[in-house]
Amino acid sequence: MNSSQNPAYVAGMEARFASAARHSRMVRVLRIAVPSAVVLAMASIVAVSVFNPFRMLLPKLPVDIGNLVVSGTKITMESPHLAGFSTDQRPYEVWAKAAIQDLTDPDHMELKAPRAKVMLEDKSTVTMDARTGYYDSKQQLLDLRKDIFLQSSTGYEARLSQAYIDINKGTVTSDEHVDVKLLNGTLVADRLRILNSGEVVRFEGNVVMNLDKLGDDVAPAQPAPAPEPVAPQPKTRSVSGKSSSTK
Numbered sequence: 001m002n003s004s005q006n007p008a009y010v011a012g013m014e015a016r017f018a019s020a021a022r023h024s025r026m027v028r029v030l031r032i033a034v035p036s037a038v039v040l041a042m043a044s045i046v047a048v049s050v051f052n053p054f055r056m057l058l059p060k061l062p063v064d065i066g067n068l069v070v071s072g073t074k075i076t077m078e079s080p081h082l083a084g085f086s087t088d089q090r091p092y093e094v095w096a097k098a099a100i101q102d103l104t105d106p107d108h109m110e111l112k113a114p115r116a117k118v119m120l121e122d123k124s125t126v127t128m129d130a131r132t133g134y135y136d137s138k139q140q141l142l143d144l145r146k147d148i149f150l151q152s153s154t155g156y157e158a159r160l161s162q163a164y165i166d167i168n169k170g171t172v173t174s175d176e177h178v179d180v181k182l183l184n185g186t187l188v189a190d191r192l193r194i195l196n197s198g199e200v201v202r203f204e205g206n207v208v209m210n211l212d213k214l215g216d217d218v219a220p221a222q223p224a225p226a227p228e229p230v231a232p233q234p235k236t237r238s239v240s241g242k243s244s245s246t247k
Contacts, residue, residue, distance in 0.1 A: 170197030
């Protein structure tokens with residue numbers, strides 16, 4: 001049996017008392033720190049919901065967004081809607097199912113299921129849907145990728161796997177295979193160029209066009225009018241003078 005005068009016993013008791021004291025101090029600190037952290041977190045959530053300081057980091061355009069989810073330095077926005085004008089005052093709009101923006105790179109945004117609508121020079125519009133995309137708000141550049149469906153208000157449609165839209169210059173370019181449905185046929189090519197806000201549409205590389213019902217679009221040739229009958233010339237009788245002979 002250990003005696004209270006045993007140095008080893010005394011040292012062990014002192015160590016246990018010191019450990020208990022440290023545990024007590026930690027408990028007292030946690031009693032203050034945990035509620036404070038909860039209150040601070042709740043205050044941060046309320047501040048983000050009410051004041052939305054992240055909106056200042058979004059592109060300087062009219063932006064409508066749904067819910068915000070913050071994870072590290074990235075913000076995920078549900079159902080964003082961007083609207084603006086190009087340098088020549090042509091309106092454009094961009095929608096998406098979701099948009100992801102890194103706070104360290106505020107000029108670029110990743111888009112999920114984006115849809116873009118751009119007005120061309122002739123006042124017609126082009127709408128493009130894709131599976132994914134990337135938007136550069138500073139340069140007004142839109143990079144669409146995977147399962148792109150292009151539809152023009154003038155009636156033609158196209159399917160692509162990649163398209164690059166320069167909103168300011170009014171250009172749409174694709175360096176990958178394109179299938180186009182025309183008003184009277186189909187066209188396939190390796191590359192697509194829409195230039196000068198729609199004034200020029202150019203297809204490049206292995207271009208094949210099939211036209212349907214070409215004869216229906218051409219007016220039938222009119223038969224030449226029958227010549228008018230020529231009136232018969234009046235017959236003239238020639239009168240020959242007879243010389244009288246004298247016997």
